[in-house]
Each structure stands twice: as C-alpha cells, then as structure tokens.
Amino acid sequence: MTSGVKVKANGISIEVEDTGADGSQAGRPAVLLIMGLGMQLIAWPPAFVKGLVDQGFRVVRFDNRDIGLSEHLDHLGVPNLVWESLKQRMGMRVKAPYTVHEMAADALGVLDALGIARAHVVGVSMGGMIAQRAALAAPERVLSLTSIMSSSGARYLPGPKSHVLRALLSRPSGQDEQAIVNHYIKLFKVIGSPAFPLDEEALRERILISTRRSFHPAGTVRQMTAIAADSGRADELARVKPRTLVVHGKDDPLVPFACGQDTARRIPGAQLVCIDGMGHDLPPGVIERLLPPLVPHLMAS
Numbered sequence: 001m002t003s004g005v006k007v008k009a010n011g012i013s014i015e016v017e018d019t020g021a022d023g024s025q026a027g028r029p030a031v032l033l034i035m036g037l038g039m040q041l042i043a044w045p046p047a048f049v050k051g052l053v054d055q056g057f058r059v060v061r062f063d064n065r066d067i068g069l070s071e072h073l074d075h076l077g078v079p080n081l082v083w084e085s086l087k088q089r090m091g092m093r094v095k096a097p098y099t100v101h102e103m104a105a106d107a108l109g110v111l112d113a114l115g116i117a118r119a120h121v122v123g124v125s126m127g128g129m130i131a132q133r134a135a136l137a138a139p140e141r142v143l144s145l146t147s148i149m150s151s152s153g154a155r156y157l158p159g160p161k162s163h164v165l166r167a168l169l170s171r172p173s174g175q176d177e178q179a180i181v182n183h184y185i186k187l188f189k190v191i192g193s194p195a196f197p198l199d200e201e202a203l204r205e206r207i208l209i210s211t212r213r214s215f216h217p218a219g220t221v222r223q224m225t226a227i228a229a230d231s232g233r234a235d236e237l238a239r240v241k242p243r244t245l246v247v248h249g250k251d252d253p254l255v256p257f258a259c260g261q262d263t264a265r266r267i268p269g270a271q272l273v274c275i276d277g278m279g280h281d282l283p284p285g286v287i288e289r290l291l292p293p294l295v296p297h298l299m300a301s
Helices: 046-054 081-089 100-114 126-137 162-169 177-191 200-213 217-229 233-239 257-266 284-299
Strands: 005-009 012-018 030-034 058-062 119-124 142-148 243-249 271-275
Touching: 005 100, 012 100, 030 100, 030 126, 046 058, 046 284, 058 100, 081 217, 100 126, 100 217, 119 126, 126 142, 126 217, 126 233, 142 284, 162 177, 177 200, 233 257, 243 257, 243 284, 257 271, 271 284
Parallel strands: 030 058, 030 119, 119 142, 142 243, 243 271
Antiparallel strands: 005 012, 012 058
C-alpha cells in the first residue's frame, strides 16, 4: 500500500491513499472507499483492500473532512447535538456547519484530483450516505454504488437501542490516551458483530494507532449534525441510476437491518444482501462474507 498524500478537493485539503499512485495500476477500474462517522481511512481493513486489489481494482481511500489528516473545520464551531437531534425528530430544519452534499462533493473532488473520470463508489455507514449523495449528484461518475450498513435517512426508520445510543453519545472518562482507547473499546464492543467478535488486543492496537494518528471529536459532532440535516435524501433515492448493492448486517445494533431494507427498496433495481451475525463493524468474518457478493457487483458494471 502507498503512503498518504494531501490533495485539494472541493476547496479543502484531503488526505488520500491510492494503491495506484505509482502508476502500476493504470487502466484498472477504480474503487473509491468512503468511511463512516468519525472514522479514518485506516479503518478499512487491510484484508478488504487487498481483496479488491487482488481482483484487479485500484483502491482509493481518504479521510473525510474534519477527521484524520484531512482539513479540520474548527472555525465552524461545535453544534448543540442534543438540540439539533431533537429538531430532527420533530421534523424541523437542522442547522449543520456543512452538509452530506458537500461531503459527497469532497469525494468526487478526490477523483478529480487523481484524474479518475469514473469509479465504483463504496461507502459504509455515514460513508454509504455520502456515496448515495455522490450517485445522485454525478451519476455519470459512478460506475456502481455500494451502500453498506447505512440508511436512507428516512425519519421514521428505527434507530439504535437506548444503550447503544448512550455509548455513542458518551465521552472518554479522561483526556489521556488510555482513557480514550478504553472508551472506544467499549463503544466498538457495543456496536460490533455478535457472530464475529474481535480480539480485544487487536482492537486495542487498532484504536491506539488511530488515536495517535488523529483524535478530533469536534469533527465527529459536526459530521453527526450533517447526517441529521440530510432529511430529504430518502425521497431522492428513486433517482439513483448506477447499479446498486446494499449490504446490511441482520444484527446491526446501531443502524438496524430495516434501514438497509428501506434503502434497497427505494433505489430502483438495488440488490440487498443480508449478513447474519453482522453488527456495525467489519471484522474478518464479515469481510469473508462481504467480498463474494461485492466483487461480482463491481465486475458487472
């Protein structure tokens, strides 16, 4: 894998890793991977990236705005998430520092910066929402769409269980590295896949690497507010043109399976793949079950 580089995309600085950066993968179809809420590009499992490269794809990952090594937008302030979430539930307009539309423009800007005219777009969780927006905004740029453990954003879909929501909204017990790592271990255990539990030491090491690379909770709050503000996407999904695969865990405690079903129902011709025992993460057992439907989907477009 290549080391990261900064590119200018949609007017901001975005950190990118591209398996084709050295020119060795010229002519390969590109797959643009979009990560979820508060997660960095290194959250994509190496086995998943390698699986796509081994099948003949050029894989591009990037840190979403406000996270990781991409530009942090602290000058926009930190929204009152509780108040904005309440407004969302009441059907009122949510005021967000930026939008999911703008994050989709970032993703398309990454393709522009790399000189990639068209790509398969694969997103997980919030990344799936961004991918949906990219497919709506520029269908001619999207060879195929894959939305994993994501949602249409329709207001009346089921949400996380109360204990999951509490874990998501909680904060580390302290500012030191150990407190931060322990906090995220608890969170990932709550939202993880019951049939594919992660090795705690491997999880701890992964979180430690991520925290040392970048820790920016204010960016996560702004991203959450952008999600809450994207209320109209559900009604727009009928206009999605690229071939679409929707993958969702049957046991997702954060974004329930009904959200995946709803997304697939709204997108014309979408294929829905359910993975039993999968929660809201990408452990090795899930990767083994995700690649078999994903690779043929990419190859068919």
